[in-house]
Amino acid sequence: MSLSHVLLGMLNKPASGYELKQYFEQSVRHFWYAELSQIYPALAKLEKEGMLSSKKTASDKGPSKKVYTRTSSGKKELQEWLAAGPVLRTERIAYLTQLFFLDEISNAKRISFMEELRDDFAARHKELKSAETNWAAQDPGFPDQLPDTGLVKHMTLRSGLLKYAVMVEWCQECIAF
Amino acid sequence: MSLSHVLLGMLNKPASGYELKQYFEQSVRHFWYAELSQIYPALAKLEKEGMLSSKKTASDKGPSKKVYTRTSSGKKELQEWLAAGPVLRTERIAYLTQLFFLDEISNAKRISFMEELRDDFAARHKELKSAETNWAAQDPGFPDQLPDTGLVKHMTLRSGLLKYAVMVEWCQECIAF
DNA sequence: TTGGACATGTAATGAGTTACATGATTCT
C-alpha cells in the first residue's frame, strides 16, 4: 500500500532512484525503510502507471542517471492518499513483540536486551537532536517562521524527540526494576 | 522474519490457529497484526519444520480443532530469537510518513488528519488503560507481585500507556499551532 | 431454520528482502 506513496511524496523535487535512496536515509528512514532493489522497480511501475515521467540526465559525479518527475496524476494520487486520513494500526514493532515474550529467556539476558533497546532509543534521540541543531543553525526561521513544508517536517521531528525521550526513561525504569 | 516467532511465543500454552488469532486481537494486536489466512499456513510450516506438533481435539463449542504444541526445538528457536537482542529499526509507521508530506494538502485537511490521529492515539490509550484496570481487578499481585510472565507483559503495557499519552499531547500541540 | 460464532483452509496478488550482476566515473 505504500512505498509508491512515499516515493511520490519525496518527488516533490525531481530526483533519481539513487538520490531518493539517499534522501530516505537522511529523513524518512526514521519511520520507513526501503532497499534500492525495491525502489527501482517501484519507480518503473509508477512511470508505467503515468504517475511519474523520467529522463536521462548527466550527473556531476558518476554515470548518467534517470531523473523522475512527478506528474499531475502522481500528485493527485499522493493528495488522495493523504486526504483519506492517517493509515492507522498497521505498524509492526518487532522489539515490543519480543519484549512481550521475554520471560522465555534468563534474567541476565532480559537485562541486556533492555539495555540494548535503551541504547538504541538514546541513539535515535541523539540523531534527531543533531538534525534539529543543524536545521536551526542553517535556517534563521526555525522553528517559528517555517513554511508549510518545514512545519510538517518539524512536527514529525518533534514527535520522534518526544517519543524516544519517553522510551529511554521507560527502559531505565524497566532495567532498574 | 517474524510471524513464526510470534506464534512460537504465543504457543507457551497449546492452542489452535483460531484461538491464536483471538489472543492476537487481545494482546499482541497493539504491535503486531496477522490475518487468519496468514496464521494457518505459518503454523503448518512450523509443524513441517518440527517446531510444533499438532493433534485434532474436540471443541467445547463448534467443530473439532487442530491444537498445536510447541516442541523443544520450537522453544529453542524462540529463545535464540530473543537472545539475539532486539530487532531494531524495522518499523514502518505509515502515519508519520504521511505527516512528513502533509504540506501537500490544505490546512483544513491537515487539521482533520491530526484530529483523527489524536483520536486514535487516545482510543489506544483508553484500550490499554482498561486492560490495566481489568488486570488489576483480577490479579491481587498486580503490579508489584508479578511472576516473570506478568512482569514483561506489564512492561509492554506500560510502554504503550506512556507512548500514547505523549502522542496525544503532541497531536494537541500540533493542532493548536 | 437461519444466523452467528467456531473452525480451517486455498489462490491470486502485492510488498519486501537478499543475493547477484553490471558498468561508469572519480579519486588516490
Added chain:
DNA sequence: AGAATCATGTAACTCATTACATGTCCAA
C-alpha cells in the same frame, strides 16, 4: 592500477493481504 562512489537493475525468495471456499455446531 585499484578502490570508492555513483548508478541501475534482475531473480529468487519470503512475507502479507484480499478474496474466495467450505463446513460444523449451537442458540434464538
